[in-house]
Amino acid sequence: MLKSILVTRNLKILVFALVFLLGIFLRLWKYPFYPFAGHAEEYLFVWSGLSLIEQRVPISWNDLPVYEEEHVHWRGTAPNPAGGDGLGVRLLKPWLDEPPLYSLMVGGMAKLYNLPNFTVISPYVIRIPSLIFSFMTMAFVFLLAQKYFGYWLGILSLLVYGTLPTIVFGSRLAVPENMIMMLMVASLWLILGYLETKKKWKRNLAIFLAIMAGFAKPTGFLLVPFIVFWLWQDKRWKEGIITAILGTLLFFIPFFAYGFYFDRELFLKVFFYQAQRPAGWSGLAFLVTNPGFSIEVFLDGFIVLGFFSLFWLALKKKTKGEEIILFSFIFSLLMVIFSGGKHDQLAWYRYPIYPFMAIATALLVKEIFLQPTFFATAIFVPLALANIDLLESPFRGVKFFLESRFYRFLFAIFLIPSVFQFFSKKKVWLKLAKLVIVLAFVAGIFFNVWVIKSQFNLLCDNTICPLPQKIDILKPAIFK
Numbered sequence: 001m002l003k004s005i006l007v008t009r010n011l012k013i014l015v016f017a018l019v020f021l022l023g024i025f026l027r028l029w030k031y032p033f034y035p036f037a038g039h040a041e042e043y044l045f046v047w048s049g050l051s052l053i054e055q056r057v058p059i060s061w062n063d064l065p066v067y068e069e070e071h072v073h074w075r076g077t078a079p080n081p082a083g084g085d086g087l088g089v090r091l092l093k094p095w096l097d098e099p100p101l102y103s104l105m106v107g108g109m110a111k112l113y114n115l116p117n118f119t120v121i122s123p124y125v126i127r128i129p130s131l132i133f134s135f136m137t138m139a140f141v142f143l144l145a146q147k148y149f150g151y152w153l154g155i156l157s158l159l160v161y162g163t164l165p166t167i168v169f170g171s172r173l174a175v176p177e178n179m180i181m182m183l184m185v186a187s188l189w190l191i192l193g194y195l196e197t198k199k200k201w202k203r204n205l206a207i208f209l210a211i212m213a214g215f216a217k218p219t220g221f222l223l224v225p226f227i228v229f230w231l232w233q234d235k236r237w238k239e240g241i242i243t244a245i246l247g248t249l250l251f252f253i254p255f256f257a258y259g260f261y262f263d264r265e266l267f268l269k270v271f272f273y274q275a276q277r278p279a280g281w282s283g284l285a286f287l288v289t290n291p292g293f294s295i296e297v298f299l300d301g302f303i304v305l306g307f308f309s310l311f312w313l314a315l316k317k318k319t320k321g322e323e324i325i326l327f328s329f330i331f332s333l334l335m336v337i338f339s340g341g342k343h344d345q346l347a348w349y350r351y352p353i354y355p356f357m358a359i360a361t362a363l364l365v366k367e368i369f370l371q372p373t374f375f376a377t378a379i380f381v382p383l384a385l386a387n388i389d390l391l392e393s394p395f396r397g398v399k400f401f402l403e404s405r406f407y408r409f410l411f412a413i414f415l416i417p418s419v420f421q422f423f424s425k426k427k428v429w430l431k432l433a434k435l436v437i438v439l440a441f442v443a444g445i446f447f448n449v450w451v452i453k454s455q456f457n458l459l460c461d462n463t464i465c466p467l468p469q470k471i472d473i474l475k476p477a478i479f480k
Helices: 002-028 040-055 101-112 128-149 151-163 165-170 177-197 200-216 218-233 237-274 283-289 301-315 320-339 347-370 374-391 404-423 427-460
Strands: 072-078 087-092
Touching (some): 002 165, 002 427, 101 128, 101 200, 128 347, 151 165, 151 427, 165 301, 165 347, 165 427, 177 218, 177 320, 200 218, 200 237, 218 237, 218 320, 283 320, 301 347, 301 374, 301 427, 320 347, 347 374, 347 427, 374 427
Antiparallel strands (some): 072 087
């Protein structure tokens, strides 16, 4: 019996390691190349952080009208050491759009490799912090799902989170939402652990991480009310009130002190201007109908499936674990439509949704497998297989497998078992319908991996794409 337990445990460790390593591999595969090098949003933070380190004042670009001519440090084209196009920018001094924490992280990475500021600094370097945060988020996704739904659902959640192209590509960008996403899942894990074990260090660390999220970007401060909710949900009213007051003071006092130190009047102008970002009822509709990881629409079928999982969770009778995932999913969604702009295609605001979406998607896949009705199959199969269309190249005319006649024939074949099951309750049709769900899911994961592996080559084989400056990340400046 002991031998059987050890074999089972070792098998579980092996399966976890393989799925986790797959997620790491996909994130690292050509990570400096795609999203394309020279993504302007990334340089908001690295330039600010590097100038803070080197000049003791934040300097970066922006087009906000509250910055006047006296704040312009330089206008021109930031050169690209890789030899491609530079970035036409207006550098501002002081740049007070964001708190300094994430900027110092990516700026510190650039300083470690002694890279010159106000250039198109290599994504080989500046994307490293986001990648590390993404690895940590993968671990917390597994731990959270395993805690409430068991080991295999944890693996399924990790597989979904680790292989979705939208999530993988987004996890590479040097933007603070990747840090906020990790801190949100980690703080949730900790506060739920505190409510079960009453170990105060877990509560205190959860509150600390929530406050740190605000110093990455002001929207991260919303993790404080997120923690407060869980305390109040457990009827810990006093702790919740203290957390709300303490978290608010520990964020806003240092944040305003930072801005006031450099330019009080400018900081207040920027703060109130940012507070007027457009918001409206159509924000949720825009988010659902304009999927992406950057500033362009990216039609990832699994993300659409993820929104279906939200509606399914909201309507079904829920276990405790499902209620936790549902609330976290909705809270992160509200963070986006509350703070991300009504119709802004700035998809990094959405990143904190994805860990909970991945778990909800895994739960939905399990439910569909257990009850593969015709209606569920007719929706699930096209979404699970949708990402094969991302393997079509507009430049080479490449189409994999999907001539229209073949597509229609294959879709009909996939639906046949669930159709017969609809009219007949024979177990053979149920088994075949379940097999279809498994095949569609496995094929969908395979196509996800293929998309991630092929995306840069598909887009850039017959056209000129920006290339990153080659940096040996194993040799920082201190070793040279």
